[in-house]
Amino acid sequence: MYQEVHARMCGIMGYVGPRQAAPLILDGLRRLEYRGYDSAGIAVANGDIHVRKAEGKIGRLASLLETDPLHGTVGIGHTRWATHGVPSDVNAHPHRDPSGRFVVVHNGIIENFHELRERLSAEGHLFESETDTEILAHLVALEYDGDIVAAVRRAVAHAEGAYALVVMTANEPGRIVAVRRVSPLIVGLGDGETFLASDIPAVLQHTRDFLIVEDGELVVVDADGATIEHIEGGRVDRAVMHVDWDAEQAEKGGYEHFMLKEIHEQPAVITETVGGRLDGEGEVWLEDVHFDDAFARAIDRVWITACGTALHAGLVGREIFQRILRLPTAVEYAHEMRYADPLVSAPSLTVAISQSGETADTLAAARLARQKGSRLLALTNVVGSTLSREADDVLYTRAGPEISVASTKAYMAMLIGEYLLALRIGRARGVVDEALSQRVAHGLHLLPAQVEHVLQAENDVAKAAHRIADAQDVYFIGRGLDYAVAMEGSLKLKEISYLHSEAMPAGELKHGTLALVTAGVPVIVVLTQGAVYDKTMSAVQEVKARGATVLAVAYEDDATIGAFADEVLRIPRTDDLLSPVASIVPLQLLAYHVARLRGHDIDQPRNLAKSVTVE
Numbered sequence: 001m002y003q004e005v006h007a008r009m010c011g012i013m014g015y016v017g018p019r020q021a022a023p024l025i026l027d028g029l030r031r032l033e034y035r036g037y038d039s040a041g042i043a044v045a046n047g048d049i050h051v052r053k054a055e056g057k058i059g060r061l062a063s064l065l066e067t068d069p070l071h072g073t074v075g076i077g078h079t080r081w082a083t084h085g086v087p088s089d090v091n092a093h094p095h096r097d098p099s100g101r102f103v104v105v106h107n108g109i110i111e112n113f114h115e116l117r118e119r120l121s122a123e124g125h126l127f128e129s130e131t132d133t134e135i136l137a138h139l140v141a142l143e144y145d146g147d148i149v150a151a152v153r154r155a156v157a158h159a160e161g162a163y164a165l166v167v168m169t170a171n172e173p174g175r176i177v178a179v180r181r182v183s184p185l186i187v188g189l190g191d192g193e194t195f196l197a198s199d200i201p202a203v204l205q206h207t208r209d210f211l212i213v214e215d216g217e218l219v220v221v222d223a224d225g226a227t228i229e230h231i232e233g234g235r236v237d238r239a240v241m242h243v244d245w246d247a248e249q250a251e252k253g254g255y256e257h258f259m260l261k262e263i264h265e266q267p268a269v270i271t272e273t274v275g276g277r278l279d280g281e282g283e284v285w286l287e288d289v290h291f292d293d294a295f296a297r298a299i300d301r302v303w304i305t306a307c308g309t310a311l312h313a314g315l316v317g318r319e320i321f322q323r324i325l326r327l328p329t330a331v332e333y334a335h336e337m338r339y340a341d342p343l344v345s346a347p348s349l350t351v352a353i354s355q356s357g358e359t360a361d362t363l364a365a366a367r368l369a370r371q372k373g374s375r376l377l378a379l380t381n382v383v384g385s386t387l388s389r390e391a392d393d394v395l396y397t398r399a400g401p402e403i404s405v406a407s408t409k410a411y412m413a414m415l416i417g418e419y420l421l422a423l424r425i426g427r428a429r430g431v432v433d434e435a436l437s438q439r440v441a442h443g444l445h446l447l448p449a450q451v452e453h454v455l456q457a458e459n460d461v462a463k464a465a466h467r468i469a470d471a472q473d474v475y476f477i478g479r480g481l482d483y484a485v486a487m488e489g490s491l492k493l494k495e496i497s498y499l500h501s502e503a504m505p506a507g508e509l510k511h512g513t514l515a516l517v518t519a520g521v522p523v524i525v526v527l528t529q530g531a532v533y534d535k536t537m538s539a540v541q542e543v544k545a546r547g548a549t550v551l552a553v554a555y556e557d558d559a560t561i562g563a564f565a566d567e568v569l570r571i572p573r574t575d576d577l578l579s580p581v582a583s584i585v586p587l588q589l590l591a592y593h594v595a596r597l598r599g600h601d602i603d604q605p606r607n608l609a610k611s612v613t614v615e
């Protein structure tokens with residue numbers, strides 16, 4: 001079955017046919033609203049290219065169109081989730097070239113954006129917006145010699161990254177050309193009309209027949225249908241897919257819940273969060289992190305503050321910073337830190353982690369740290385959020401909007417952000433040599449495929465969930481990075497399954513909690529850290545001796561654990577430093593399947609809100 005697993009959430013909609021394009025596109029964009037966005041726009045070809053676009057909700061664009069309508073039967077539209085440049089009218093898509101004859105919309109990221117922009121600027125090009133998208137409009141126009149397909153093909157040869165690009169020109173009315181490099185694109189086949197979109201829900205009310213454009217393909221759309229080719233050339237035959245989903249299923253990309261969809265988006269989230277920021281040599285470039293090497297060398301302490309899942313990402317961050325940077329790192333619950341008169345001072349770095357960037361306690365703790373002289377870095381998923389605006393530096397996590405209350409892909413992106421930040425600071429401080437940098441860079445580049453591999457074993461996790469579903473209490477244990485992952489695994493389980501669950505360092509068990517471990521009590525152990533493997537195994541033996549049901553998350557090549565655990569959820573071997581990225585995934589799936597077996601509202605657990613903007 002076709003399932004959409006891409007994280008970048010901008011929306012694309014295009015139309016060629018006999019009807020007026022703008023109202024149809026506007027309607028399609030509304031149906032993509034669930035993906036999240038901060039501005040929207042439409043272009044219609046009618047002799048010339050005419051564009052209307054506006055920051056904010058689609059209602060603003062609709063009002064613009066009411067006062068100043070667009071006429072024409074070929075058009076493209078876009079909802080933007082800001083990455084390069086703040087949300088604004090100017091940065092909203094579509095973007096035109098200087099002649100105004102070419103117009104583009106785009107999802108994803110052009111990794112060599114700076115290089116391309118510098119090159120074009122040196123050649124005299126002027127840009128209106130801060131976006132990477134506008135560059136593509138210039139490139140297509142530059143490459144045009146009478147054939148838009150050839151021009152697009154040549155233009156994308158310059159653009160590195162993971163993206164979907166849609167192009168229209170007034171010179172060749174009646175057709176739209178699009179390219180998929182990772183970011184999704186589908187074609188909806190109507191009767192004498194054709195639709196192009198980033199996702200099926202945009203078009204479902206017009207047709208149920210689709211062509212799925214695959215990675216590395218180019219599609220030419222006109223009113224009679226679409227032809228798909230490889231980007232490098234060569235026709236592709238693609239069977240028509242008939243979809244009988246309802247609108248709600250379509251929004252979830254065919255998954256039963258947003259949480260499951262978001263878990264499956266994680267390989268793409270890793271790719272996007274790393275994209276353009278790390279080369280094979282381990283050189284890191286973080287676009288909105290402004291501190292210089294002198295500051296990085298001066299940092300005497302790192303403070304991490306956050307709540308919930310973001311705090312658990314911080315626990316991983318503490319290990320990474322201490323292990324890679326040998327810098328004292330404290331992780332503080334934001335709601336505690338804000339009232340604790342913490343001993344924060346310069347020259348420290350405070351890393352405030354928040355998916356939403358709007359969590360009231362995290363904002364308060366971050367402000368306090370800044371008042372006390374610490375430099376504030378926001379690790380957040382939302383461009384333009386309060387946290388990002390108040391911070392000195394921002395590292396955006398690029399997970400795309402997260403809809404499920406239980407955070408999964410945002411956590412994943414936070415971990416990746418922390419590795420990148422550690423490399424950036426470590427290079428400046430001279431504690432990360434080229435070999436370590438390359439080792440981590442290599443490991444990070446392998447992770448999307450490794451996480452994909454873990455996701456493919458979902459059925460094993462679903463089976464293991466039966467061992468937990470009727471439990472009263474569940475305990476999670478681990479040491480070091482495994483303990484940090486255990487904390488997050490436990491939170492996931494409790495918030496959606498409503499089972500009582502606790503996580504603790506494996507060594508803490510015998511200082512009290514072991515009294516609660518009796519026959520059949522599930523104990524989940526995360527077991528990836530070679531340096532403390534035997535120590536954690538002792539805890540496993542202690543709980544096993546008391547009749548516990550042991551579930552382990554362990555490497556595929558771990559030949560020991562099988563004899564002690566009732567179930568082993570395997571992950572590919574990674575560098576121990578990077579293991580949380582893979583080891584959290586079976587625990588997310590476990591929480592999901594336990595909650596499903598227990599029949600709960602997985603995406604909207606009781607009593608919880610996605611963003612806690614009050615104290």
Ligand code: M6R
Binds near residue numbers: 353495612
């Ligand atoms: O938006 P934030 O990352 O600041 O949110 C923090 C927590 O409220 C959040 O992580 C919460 O714990 C999640 N529901 C956990 O899945």
